[in-house]
Amino acid sequence: MKLKGYVHYVGVNDRNKHRFEGLWALPSGVSYNAYLIADEQVALVDTVDAAFLSEFLDKIDALGVDRVDYLVINHMEPDHSGSIAQVRQRFPDIRVVGNAKTLEMLRGFYGEAALSDNYLQVGEGDVLKLGHHELHFHLVPMLHWPETMVSYDTTERILFSGDAFGCFGALNGAVLDTQMDTTPYWPEMERYYASILGKYAAPVQTALRKLSALPIDMICSTHGPMWTAEAGRAIETYRRLSAGETEPGVVVCYGSMYGNTQRVAEAVAEGAAEAGVRTIRMHNLVEAHTSFVLADIFRYRGLAVGAPTYNGGLFPPVEHLMHDLGERHVKGRKLVCFGGFTWAGQAAKKLQAHHAKMGLDLVADPMEWKQGASADVLERGRALGHLLGKAVLAEQ
Numbered sequence: 001m002k003l004k005g006y007v008h009y010v011g012v013n014d015r016n017k018h019r020f021e022g023l024w025a026l027p028s029g030v031s032y033n034a035y036l037i038a039d040e041q042v043a044l045v046d047t048v049d050a051a052f053l054s055e056f057l058d059k060i061d062a063l064g065v066d067r068v069d070y071l072v073i074n075h076m077e078p079d080h081s082g083s084i085a086q087v088r089q090r091f092p093d094i095r096v097v098g099n100a101k102t103l104e105m106l107r108g109f110y111g112e113a114a115l116s117d118n119y120l121q122v123g124e125g126d127v128l129k130l131g132h133h134e135l136h137f138h139l140v141p142m143l144h145w146p147e148t149m150v151s152y153d154t155t156e157r158i159l160f161s162g163d164a165f166g167c168f169g170a171l172n173g174a175v176l177d178t179q180m181d182t183t184p185y186w187p188e189m190e191r192y193y194a195s196i197l198g199k200y201a202a203p204v205q206t207a208l209r210k211l212s213a214l215p216i217d218m219i220c221s222t223h224g225p226m227w228t229a230e231a232g233r234a235i236e237t238y239r240r241l242s243a244g245e246t247e248p249g250v251v252v253c254y255g256s257m258y259g260n261t262q263r264v265a266e267a268v269a270e271g272a273a274e275a276g277v278r279t280i281r282m283h284n285l286v287e288a289h290t291s292f293v294l295a296d297i298f299r300y301r302g303l304a305v306g307a308p309t310y311n312g313g314l315f316p317p318v319e320h321l322m323h324d325l326g327e328r329h330v331k332g333r334k335l336v337c338f339g340g341f342t343w344a345g346q347a348a349k350k351l352q353a354h355h356a357k358m359g360l361d362l363v364a365d366p367m368e369w370k371q372g373a374s375a376d377v378l379e380r381g382r383a384l385g386h387l388l389g390k391a392v393l394a395e396q
């Protein structure tokens, strides 16, 4: 599939994997994007997951290239680097292009043979001339690994961005944003960001500042559509998410065994609605896939978390969410917590302790109740939701 200049898409779709990185649900699959620049010098930009090696090589063969001179590695996570050793076997004269950290990882993952002594180490601002195309390399560390790099083609103004601006969701026929309805991919970009890049707001902002100097006509990331008409929207999405900008909505997350915490969660949602909040997302953490919960929390300003006390601690699915939030950049959210118990309450205290570490804005004391969700407990839940709703709307 030709994109622009001599650049072709040679990526593949994975519609079988259930969980990306063993964690993040893939209801619509995922693409592993790679690109072949069939210039005077032929360059591959990234490879694909090892499971798709033969399909990948077939796509390269179908372009009629009999040699590949360079393999540019923007990111070493195995969904892209997994077939490097085999690509080298197929094209023995290929020269690997990567930065110092990439080359060290290549040796560590795939052995000396994957690197051989035929490599080109590049650093910030280095240039590789292919003929018509000219690749300039920029280091963007911690997007989301230390070696992450982008390659910018000054001739056609194409940014090969690695995982940045990528999204979940396999590609269904077309690969260019202008040739498809991109609607389903935008929430999937946010879910990808929240799951995988959510810890790295500061490196994302640093990278955006660096990239702002480049005129970009096309973004070729390693997952999801190639962005041309909507390249600006992709960059704006990253700016907004990394800046921590939120919309006025409330996310209610809870776990429950016998329904008491769930009933309080419903009351909290009712209270927020009464306060005038129109977007309220409920997540039963026993059932929900974490990445969807995280994506909502990244988007909306208000967060309510509820849990039963369980073996002297938090009910495990809620503990898990608090752990995931603790290692992400979700500052400045308005938060309320609610927790029940039967003989010795811990849930509300533990939620408060997590909040103290996370730097969220607790708008009310944690709500705690003993045993059943009685009418007055539900009334307290409604009042808590109302307070949260008011705090969320006050900040517009």
Ligand SMILES: Cc1cc2nc3c(=O)[nH]c(=O)nc-3n(C[C@H](O)[C@H](O)[C@H](O)COP(=O)(O)O)c2cc1C
Residues within 6 Å of the ligand: 255, 256, 257, 258, 259, 260, 261, 262, 308, 309, 310, 311, 312, 313, 340, 341, 342, 343, 344, 345, 346, 371, 372
């Ligand atoms: C396996 C298990 C462990 C529990 N551990 C505690 C505990 O350590 N302290 C306590 O006060 N209550 C404990 N409870 C009681 C629950 O916190 C209480 O029943 C709560 O109302 C359950 O909320 P739910 O109806 O939303 O599931 C435990 C309950 C279960 C089933």
Ligand SMILES: [Fe+2]
Residues within 6 Å of the ligand: 075, 077, 144, 163
């Ligand atoms: Fe990655």
Ligand SMILES: [Fe+2]
Residues within 6 Å of the ligand: 077, 079, 080, 163, 222, 223
């Ligand atoms: Fe990736």
